[in-house]
Amino acid sequence: MSDKNKSETGKRLPLIPSALHTEFKLRCIADDKTMQEGAEEAIRDFLKKPRKEDGEKAKK
Structure with missing residues (x-):
């Protein structure tokens, strides 16, 4: 994420765990x-x- 994006959102997104990233990629x-x-x-x-x-809400 670029510095510009960091300043726009206020914080960086947490890193995705390696195992989850690999499974998603596969x-x-x-x-x-x-x-x-x-x-x-x-x-x-x-x-x-x-x-x-x-x-x-739909049940009420």
């Missing part, structure tokens, strides 16, 4: 996509999942 290779594409897909999937708060 999954992206197996799916024939870049790590950027894999990350974008993972974020979209995460945002589509209902959260507990949303489910509790």
Whole structure:
């Protein structure tokens, strides 16, 4: 992360553990996509999942 980005966000993101990074990279290779594409897909999937708060509100 550049110094410019650090100053914009106020702090650096924590480092991703090596084992998790390697597993994610291998999954992206197996799916024939870049790590950027894999990350974008993972974020979209995460945002589509209902959260507990949303489910509790719907029940009330």
